[in-house]
Amino acid sequence: MTNTKTKKIRIGSLAIGGGEPIRIQSMTNTKTYDVEATVSQIQRLEEAGCEIVRASVPDMESAVALTEIKKQIQIPLVADIHFDYRLAIAAVEHGADKIRINPGNIGDAHRVRQVVEACRARGIPIRVGVNAGSLEKDLLAKYGGPTAEALAESAIRGVHILEEAHFDTIVVSMKASDLTVCTKAYEIFAEHCGYPLHIGITEAGPVFDGAIKSAMGLGILLNQGIGDTLRVSLTGDPVQEVAAAKKILTFAGLRKFGVEIISCPTCARTCIDLISLAQQAQTALAHIRKPLKIAIMGCAVNGPGEAREADLGIAGGRGEGLLFRKGEIVRKVPEERLLEALVEEANQMCQVWQ
Structure with missing residues (x-):
């Protein structure tokens, strides 16, 4: 479910919160001052389906580089700032669409107000x-460590600092690598404030482990209607973060992206090389952007039933297989042509839907 209870705000040309689709974010891992490398990575992220991108701004050279980066990308650009309020102001002046700060460590109230005024002037x-x-x-000290309650209170404190400066175009995140701490912090905050929430499990780990860990934590929150944007934080190519985020939103039933393959784990009844077939199908159908559920089953025991829930499906047999469409048998296909027939049928379905 999308969160209709949060405030809707705009980040560049994109709206978040207030029932808008949950947006996918990622973050560059290039040196931001290296415009060519950063733009190249952002363009790959755009192609993968990233909708908001964040870049670290650790120095003035990086802040200035945002001007040229913005000229060459299509999605909103968020500047990530720590400690130095002057970098936040410079990032705003050089075209950032959103600023990420922790008001508690950006400086005294006067410095926070300067950042607020810069952001207010440019919306x-x-x-x-x-x-x-x-x-x-x-x-x-109060909570005895980085507990969920400590995270939530820190976020509420940061919000109050901005509100006292009469600023309420706010997004909030409370990240931890501990699943229980992180999810509980968001739950506590969501009960008290209605600002849009950016959710994620920070430092989730390498690609495989991190994707599973993120799916667990994000699934808990999304199932409660918590979250307006999300990032899957992985140690690897950020394009993989986008792929994982799309799958999480798809499997949580919140958005649909291209082909979703359901396939059986195989057993002694399987008479074809289903593992290889499923892998090949995933690659061969990657170009399809329209939502399409495809079942790839190893035999007739579960095949027809699963295919009935899919837009298109195949079930293997001895030397041949069945091609299904919405649960109805289309035709029998020789085993060696199963993949070819599946791809042809999928392409035809997409053309009809256009």
């Missing part, structure tokens, strides 16, 4: 980004 939202690894010392 740019601020993300209050709280992280378990950089909580305020008094909250760590």
Whole structure:
């Protein structure tokens, strides 16, 4: 379910919150001042389906580079700032569509107001980004460590700092690598405030482990209607973060992206090389962008039933297989032509839907 209870705000040309689709974010891992490398990576992210991209701005050279980066990309650009309020202001001046700061460590109230005024003048939202690894010392002492309650209170404190400066175009995130701490923090905050939430499990790990860990945590939140944008934080190519995010939203029933393959795990009844067939099909159908559910089954026991729930499906047999469409048998196909027939049928279905 999408979250209709949060405030709707704009990030560049894109709206989030208030029932808008849950948007997919990622973050560059290039040196931001290297315009060519950063633009190249963002363009790959755009092609993969990323809708909002964030870049670190650790120095003034990186802030200035945002001007040229913005000219060459299509999606909203978020500047990630730590500690130095001057970098936040410079990022705004050089075209950032949103600023991510922690108001608690950006400086005194006067410095926060300067950042707020820069963002207000250009209609740019601020993300209050709280992280378990950089909580305020008094909250760590109060709660005995980086607990969910500490994260939520830090976020609420950051929101209040901005509200006291009469600024309410706010997005909030509370990230931790511990699933229980992270999800509970979002649950606590969601009960108190209606600002859009950017969700994610930080430092989730390498691609395989991190994708599973993120799916678990994000699934808990999404199932409660919590989350307006998300990032799957993986140690690897950020394009893989986008692929994982699309699958999580698809399997959670919130958005649809291209082909979804359902396939059986195989057993002694399987008479064809289904594992290889499923892998080949995933590659051969990757070009399809329209939502399409495809079943690839190893035998007739589960094949027809699963194919009935899919737009298109195949079930293997001895030397041949069946091609299904919406649960109805289209024709028998020789085993060596199963993949070819499946791809042809999928392409034809997509052309009809255009």
